[in-house]
Amino acid sequence: MALNLSQKQEVVAELAEVAAKAHSLIAAEYAGITVGQLTAMRKKARETGVYLRVVKNTLASRAVAGTEFECVQDKLVGPLLYAFSVDEPGAAGRLIKEFAKGNDKLKAQVVAVGGQVYPATHVEVLASLPTLDQALAMLARVLSEPASMFARAVKAVADQQGGGEVAAEAPAEAEPA
DSSP: OOOOHHHHHHHHHHHHHHHHHOSEEEEEEOTTOOHHHHHHHHHHHHHHTEEEEEOOHHHHHHHHTTSGGGGGGGGOOSSEEEEEESSOTTHHHHHHHHHHHSOTTOEEEEEEETTEEEOGGGHHHHHTSOOHHHHHHHHHHHHHHHHHHHHHHHHHHHHHHHSSOOOOOOOOOOOOO
16 A cells, blocks of 8 residues: 555654664565564564564655664665664664574665664674673673672681681670679
8 A cells, every 4th residue: 555645754754763762773675474474573573672664765764864874775775674673772683583593585684783884694793782681780790790809808818817717706704703
């Protein structure tokens, strides 16, 4: 079904809004994917914070103008679906990688992050980025490590000086007369 001018403007405005906030973009060929597979992919995309949309390349090109994804405009050729990582930079990479395993018709064409275009093989790199929870766990570990090192150093000094644990002397109680 063809879109009229106002519908096209709405699509461009919606995509532009998403592109302005997104961390990464993957454009992938989807020709040959069944409706059921695309529906499952859309469901997984919603669950993982990925904005997934199939639109004409001219509309996508207009939508990314003025954003960090403007660099992909000349690479948008053929029937493409667009996966924008909204919550985490690697989410779109993980989604495309997961669904490409089960379907050889889904092929990444363009990967864009931080205003740079990368070849389709960078989907693997993007997919390997840690999730937000994993990144927070790594940060917590890095931040707690100096305290652990300090505690181990204090224990080592105590072991060297006192031969182990430092025992506190109990106060002598007065004997009843």
